């Protein structure tokens with residue numbers, strides 16, 4: 001199944017999967033959640049993934065983000081078959097090629113906003129390398145957080161910040177190492193409408209400014225309309241791939 | 249990089265980690281303190297065991313002849329002056345002095361009734377030791393054993409009147425008078441403290457000694473026993489029970505007179521500049537020289553002619569050493585307990601921090617990195633805890649007397665009863681290699697225990713950890 005010829009062969013695909021199935025053991029039996037997914041994300045593209053709750057979107061994103069291993073099928077990130085790599089190389093891909101924004105922000109509570117934002121650099125670099133590039137990364141994170149309107153929140157702990165503020169830090173964290181791929185799982189799902197829209201604007205602005213490919217799970221039709229492509233998922237399958245008009 | 253940073257941050261932010269650190273601190277501190285005191289006690293016991301033994305004791309076997317390397321037999325030499333000359337030539341020798349030793353039975357006046365009582369302890373062979381006061385003082389702790397007498401030991405107050413301080417310089421001062429007056433009746437003697445205690449001896453008391461003498465010409469014991477009167481001029485305390493309960497010191501010539509013998513010595517005591525450093529070298533050197541001149545048998549023939557003080561006490565010293573090792577092993581169980589505390593706390597932390605672990609994985613941390621992160625938390629706890637613990641233990645050991653006094657006054661009773669022990673202070677000896685072993689052991693044991701939760705953390709499924717808020 002990991003035969004790369006099965007992947008859609010766009011020259012500019014930064015992320016793709018082919019024949020991905022995922023099943024979980026439930027009691028004695030295995031319950032299949034994903035029934036063979038093929039998709040690709042092209043460089044700089046903005047792709048929305050929609051579907052009813054429980055369709056398997058989060059499961060798919062975890063697989064695309066290399067956090068979860070498909071029961072069958074393969075995932076290619078930046079041209080490499082992720083699950084045939086060593087755990088270390090795969091961790092490097094996660095670290096440098098993929099930015100992940102979660103529904104629940106997932107910041108480390110013991111770190112300040114700024115520290116959370118530079119965490120990917122800390123993970124990437126050795127102590128010495130980080131020390132010599134420290135100023136650069138802190139600067140980059142500070143600039144981003146300032147742009148996101150968090151200039152006076154840099155030293156705050158996540159528990160001292162609102163959900164919108166936390167999600168903006170999470171976006172800064174995801175973009176710190178300039179990954180070609182950004183995966184966002186209902187980034188505004190936990191925010192009220194006004195806040196959510198502001199956060200979304202930031203996310204979309206950054207995406208187009210950087211030309212990073214974005215894969216976005218959302219329930220918001222208006223947002224989906226602003227994406228170049230929309231995929232509909234139902235019961236573990238992609239039902240419709242529409243660059244064409246979205247059925248309403 | 250994130251391992252160092254995050255482990256320190258977690259350590260700082262989560263106060264429960266301090267409990268583990270405190271546990272290690274207490275364990276290491278207590279271990280250092282207890283082992284220091286133990287080592288002090290054992291070292292003090294070692295000194296006690298030594299009593300008035302000299303560094304090296306040479307006791308020729310006085311055979312008729314000695315076999316040389318070339319196969320010749322040469323007559324065994326007995327000229328002690330020549331022997332002392334050879335010994336004193338050695339650069340590492342500080343002092344050497346002759347001694348005459350014999351054995352006898354001791355019977356004080358009015359002791360008859362005592363002998364009829366079941367006093368097996370009292371009825372024993374007494375070591376009669378003839379010494380040169382000056383030389384004995386230089387080669388052994390003889391003088392210190394006299395000085396220890398005066399008023400220092402409240403528990404032994406009963407015998408403080410045996411001997412006078414001014415006699416320390418010349419404990420047999422009466423002997424001179426006696427010899428000048430040519431009265432051979434009262435030879436002054438110094439009696440071991442236990443012996444004096446047993447018989448209730450007082451200064452000035454006259455006692456009789458009985459012995460069998462040896463006829464040098466015929467190599468046989470005389471059939472008639474020698475019996476002479478002596479006078480107690482004082483007692484001594486070498487701290488070695490064996491010595492203090494069976495030894496009597498007197499002038500070497502007086503003892504030779506008593507034994508009616510011509511050879512005035514049976515042993516030579518040697519004091520070294522640095523015993524621990526030089527003992528083996530000097531022994532080998534002196535032995536070959538003395539052997540070449542016919543004083544001692546060949547080095548290979550072990551007739552116990554040449555011994556260190558430790559050779560005399562080999563069994564008890566080995567027991568002390570053994571006790572030290574055993575104590576160390578048993579007490580190191582405390583480290584296991586401290587390690588277990590860290591295990592429990594880290595396990596809790598891994599459970600609590602599941603989500604953080606998932607986030608770190610999502611951001612590109614490897615399982616090995618997560619393992620290292622939690623190991624490092626354990627490492628910091630171990631390093632900081634045991635460093636502080638070692639500091640506390642060492643400080644405590646150096647100030648144990650002051651601490652004991654303080655505690656005693658707070659609690660209102662004597663914690664360390666100075667009358668029970670032979671020491672007037674709590675002996676403590678800090679061995680820095682020992683401290684290093686304890687700290688190393690603490691770090692090792694903690695890391696071993698931390699490895700289990702750390703491994704568990706590295707095996708967590710990030711998706712599981714992230715899915716639930």
Ligand SMILES: Nc1ncnc2c1ncn2[C@@H]1O[C@H](COP(=O)(O)OP(=O)(O)O)[C@@H](O)[C@H]1O
Pocket residue numbers: 024025026031033051052053054055056057058059060
């Ligand atoms: N580890 C698991 N074990 C069993 N079932 C799971 C597991 N993870 C997800 N599921 C199930 O898979 C389905 C899809 O979940 P999810 O991917 O979160 O859907 P979505 O994000 O589209 O709402 C759900 O029915 C969920 O209960």
Ligand SMILES: [Mg+2]
Pocket residue numbers: 057058059
């Ligand atoms: Mg979901």
